[in-house]
Amino acid sequence: MDPFKLLTRSTNLTKAATASKKTASQHTPSTGQNANPQLFGGKDDDSSSNASKKRKRGNPSAVPDLVTEAELDFFGDGKSKNVSSKEKDDDDAGVPNEKNETSKFAKDTLSEEDCKRILRSHKLKITLLNATEPAAADNEGEKKSKKRKKEQATEHANSGKKKAHVQVFPQPLTSFKQLRSRYNISRRLADNLAAQGYTIPTEVQLGGLPLLLGDIGGLEGDKGAHTKSTTKQSLADVDLLTVAPTGSGKTLAFLIPVLNQILARRKAVKDNVEEEELEGPKAIVVAPTRELASQIVNEGRKLALGTGIRVTAMRKGMKPAATFPQDEEDESADEEQESGSDSDHSDSDESTSQEHNQNKKDSKTSKKQRPVVKADVLVTTPLLMLHAISLKGQSATASMPSVRHLILDEADVLLDPLFRDQTLGIWNACINPSLRVSLWSATMASSVEELALSTIESRAITLRLSTHAPLARLVVGLKDSAIPNISHRLIYAATEQGKLLALRQMLHPTSSISDDSSGPPLRPPFIVFTQTIPRAVALHSELLYDIPLEAGGSSRIAVLHSDLSDTLRSDVMARFRNGSVWVLITTDLLARGVDFRGVNGVVNYDFPSSGASYIHRVGRTGRAGRDGGVAVTLYTKEDIPYVKNVANIIAASEKLRRDERPSHKAAGPVSSQISSTIQPWLLDALPTPSKRDKQRLKRRGVEARRSDTAGPGTEAGAGTGARDGGSKSRISTKSGFDRKLENRRKGAKMASQKAKKSSSSSAAAAATAGTPAAHEEDSDGNEWGGFD
Numbered sequence: 001m002d003p004f005k006l007l008t009r010s011t012n013l014t015k016a017a018t019a020s021k022k023t024a025s026q027h028t029p030s031t032g033q034n035a036n037p038q039l040f041g042g043k044d045d046d047s048s049s050n051a052s053k054k055r056k057r058g059n060p061s062a063v064p065d066l067v068t069e070a071e072l073d074f075f076g077d078g079k080s081k082n083v084s085s086k087e088k089d090d091d092d093a094g095v096p097n098e099k100n101e102t103s104k105f106a107k108d109t110l111s112e113e114d115c116k117r118i119l120r121s122h123k124l125k126i127t128l129l130n131a132t133e134p135a136a137a138d139n140e141g142e143k144k145s146k147k148r149k150k151e152q153a154t155e156h157a158n159s160g161k162k163k164a165h166v167q168v169f170p171q172p173l174t175s176f177k178q179l180r181s182r183y184n185i186s187r188r189l190a191d192n193l194a195a196q197g198y199t200i201p202t203e204v205q206l207g208g209l210p211l212l213l214g215d216i217g218g219l220e221g222d223k224g225a226h227t228k229s230t231t232k233q234s235l236a237d238v239d240l241l242t243v244a245p246t247g248s249g250k251t252l253a254f255l256i257p258v259l260n261q262i263l264a265r266r267k268a269v270k271d272n273v274e275e276e277e278l279e280g281p282k283a284i285v286v287a288p289t290r291e292l293a294s295q296i297v298n299e300g301r302k303l304a305l306g307t308g309i310r311v312t313a314m315r316k317g318m319k320p321a322a323t324f325p326q327d328e329e330d331e332s333a334d335e336e337q338e339s340g341s342d343s344d345h346s347d348s349d350e351s352t353s354q355e356h357n358q359n360k361k362d363s364k365t366s367k368k369q370r371p372v373v374k375a376d377v378l379v380t381t382p383l384l385m386l387h388a389i390s391l392k393g394q395s396a397t398a399s400m401p402s403v404r405h406l407i408l409d410e411a412d413v414l415l416d417p418l419f420r421d422q423t424l425g426i427w428n429a430c431i432n433p434s435l436r437v438s439l440w441s442a443t444m445a446s447s448v449e450e451l452a453l454s455t456i457e458s459r460a461i462t463l464r465l466s467t468h469a470p471l472a473r474l475v476v477g478l479k480d481s482a483i484p485n486i487s488h489r490l491i492y493a494a495t496e497q498g499k500l501l502a503l504r505q506m507l508h509p510t511s512s513i514s515d516d517s518s519g520p521p522l523r524p525p526f527i528v529f530t531q532t533i534p535r536a537v538a539l540h541s542e543l544l545y546d547i548p549l550e551a552g553g554s555s556r557i558a559v560l561h562s563d564l565s566d567t568l569r570s571d572v573m574a575r576f577r578n579g580s581v582w583v584l585i586t587t588d589l590l591a592r593g594v595d596f597r598g599v600n601g602v603v604n605y606d607f608p609s610s611g612a613s614y615i616h617r618v619g620r621t622g623r624a625g626r627d628g629g630v631a632v633t634l635y636t637k638e639d640i641p642y643v644k645n646v647a648n649i650i651a652a653s654e655k656l657r658r659d660e661r662p663s664h665k666a667a668g669p670v671s672s673q674i675s676s677t678i679q680p681w682l683l684d685a686l687p688t689p690s691k692r693d694k695q696r697l698k699r700r701g702v703e704a705r706r707s708d709t710a711g712p713g714t715e716a717g718a719g720t721g722a723r724d725g726g727s728k729s730r731i732s733t734k735s736g737f738d739r740k741l742e743n744r745r746k747g748a749k750m751a752s753q754k755a756k757k758s759s760s761s762s763a764a765a766a767a768t769a770g771t772p773a774a775h776e777e778d779s780d781g782n783e784w785g786g787f788d
Contacts, residue, residue, distance in 0.1 A: 029626035030598040037202050037625040040123045115169040124207040128166040129471045170210040173201050183213045185260045188307050203476045204244035205253045212257035237469050240438040244476040245483045246619025250440045251299050258283045258405050262376055280402030281378040287409045292593035293379045314380030318373045320388055321398045382422035389429050403430040410592045411439035415448050443480050443612040482615050484657035486622040486629035488650040488677050499634045507546050522601040522630045524582035529617050531606035531701045533561045538731040540585045556582040562589055591616045597623045601630035607639040610698045614646050638704045644686040651678040
């Protein structure tokens with residue numbers, strides 16, 4: 001079934017347009033996964049030196065050619081490697097032969113210059129944020145101001161060391177087969193990865209997995225021998241802060257090391273190398289939404305298949321900690337209360353006291369019988385976990401000493417003021433000294449980095465730790481930018497009615513929209529984002545019957561928001577994943593983390609509240625390096641003050657796409673014809689929003705749309721709603737005259753119902769007044785003497 005043919009059944013397209021449609025249909029995210037999921041890395045140092053003067057170091061002629069086959073070391077030195085058939089069979093079977101592993105790693109180990117070249121070609125930058133080094137001595141001939149001298153004197157007086165950002169270059173992971181040969185991960189885990197078709201790692205996996213699995217060589221910094229020795233010791237056990245594009249495989253990058261370390265620790269306990277672990281979860285993954293948490297659980301269960309590791313989603317009533325201090329306090333308080341009641345009320349009834357004691361015993365046994373959750377990896381939302389570990393009647397939380405790994409997915413939201421207290425409460429409850437923390441997101445503000453550093457240091461002081469692991473920052477590509485493999489469109493619709501008509505034209509294209517000027521077409525399935533829940537419901541009601549019956553009718557469009565029950569939300573997600581739903585209307589609930597690999601486009605029906613929101617919204621398409629995704633953003637007159645921020649993100653993404661994509665991917669109608677959506681004159685003409693305007697937009701959205709709190713068929717807009725601008729922001733194509741008549745009919749109907757209700761109440765009151773029990777006198781005026 002071709003949705004484009006069904007939606008354009010009444011349109012006479014030219015043969016050239018039809019041919020271009022067929023050609024473009026071969027390059028959409030829904031057509032399948034690309035052979036190479038990487039976004040960058042198509043250029044070597046010679047070609048990339050044109051873009052940056054800093055990359056002109058070294059000898060360009062010595063740069064080897066890259067091999068594109070997944071089985072070979074395509075980031076190596078380009079020389080042929082003579083591997084015996086026996087070694088190859090042992091490697092495929094996962095035999096942990098130490099001699100073979102040592103020899104293979106020696107062959108696979110790259111030089112420092114090769115590591116730098118590979119990481120830079122993939123736009124990877126790894127930095128230690130809390131590395132320490134001796135303060136540099138002042139140069140005698142250097143002229144410095146008095147203010148600078150005073151600052152340095154204060155710094156030297158406070159401490160002899162200062163923190164520096166040290167860049168490191170670990171051995172990159174060139175193939176998933178190296179997880180077994182180089183890092184000796186579990187054979188079952190390696191088999192599960194191979195069964196799911198993972199062969200070539202993405203950029204975040206290429207640089208993140210060596211850090212989290214413990215790189216055993218090839219680490220060098222840019223700060224000299226002192227940094228080199230410090231880095232080699234620290235990166236085997238590191239806290240990680242990762243900023244990587246949407247759809248780049250961050251979930252796989254943090255699940256593989258956690259599962260592998262749990263299996264390794266189990267083996268060590270079995271061999272009596274380590275002591276038995278405490279009861280409770282070993283790793284906690286915190287996600288902002290239930291949909292994202294459910295997705296992480298599904299991915300974790302696929303990787304943990306056959307390993308005995310339990311990956312569970314947090315639910316109400318679960319007990320994540322082995323001991324709760326409030327249980328013991330309640331028991332002691334109950335005992336004191338019992339002894340006091342026995343001394344004060346010695347002559348009380350014996351049966352009552354027995355019942356009271358029995359109830360207390362039942363409550364105690366219920367507390368003691370409350371089992372600890374039998375899960376190794378627990379995936380939760382912040383508020384649900386905080387309620388599970390909160391002490392009754394206190395602001396403190398129960399400790400979780402069994403947790404060794406804390407993962408914050410979409411960390412910029414979890415450490416935002418909305419979730420910050422909840423997330424930090426979970427973080428502080430993990431009191432294991434060997435706790436490792438990793439933060440992951442596609443957008444990360446500098447304030448989040450500072451908060452993570454301060455939390456790690458304050459936790460070390462609270463737990464009296466002599467040392468703590470370094471915090472490494474991994475940045476893939478350009479920080480806080482959209483993915484470069486999708487096309488962006490910024491369309492001015494003037495009014496709300498114009499936006500609705502533009503969306504209907506996307507559903508029913510009436511002309512060729514595959515021209516070079518307008519970019520690739522937007523084809524189902526796609527996601528439509530709105531600002532509020534009422535607007536999502538209203539838009540769903542307007543478009544419910546726009547899809548023809550031949551294409552499935554109203555079953556092809558659905559709405560998803562947080563007011564729906566968990567069952568309905570799961571049902572809509574399942575229908576959208578299996579292709580039953582073509583158009584999904586939602587809020588920012590699905591803007592982060594949720595992986596829909598076959599989504600061909602995203603429509604920002606309401607303007608995003610921030611640049612980060614735009615990056616995450618458009619990241620629902622173009623997952624895992626798929627080309628052909630389209631991101632359409634509609635804006636009206638009310639959105640013009642906030643457009644410049646999004647326009648800058650689009651301009652940066654298109655520039656990065658022009659620099660990288662044509663040489664990295666095969667030439668095609670999408671990658672070879674990249675036009676600029678944002679013109680320089682538009683950026684100059686758009687107003688620059690102030691910091692206060694950005695904060696207001698992020699908190700409340702566009703104010704003109706907040707007054708529209710009801711959908712079509714209700715009284716939104718009547719009365720005060722229409723006077724304060726609610727009628728202009730309403731999602732509807734009805735004229736003002738028709739809506740006025742409709743409101744009059746509704747008003748007459750409500751007045752009639754009110755009159756009937758008042759008449760029925762008056763009749764009931766009259767009937768009640770006629771009963772002899774209501775008054776002491778009858779109709780004749782004689783006093784009623786009651787019943788005989």
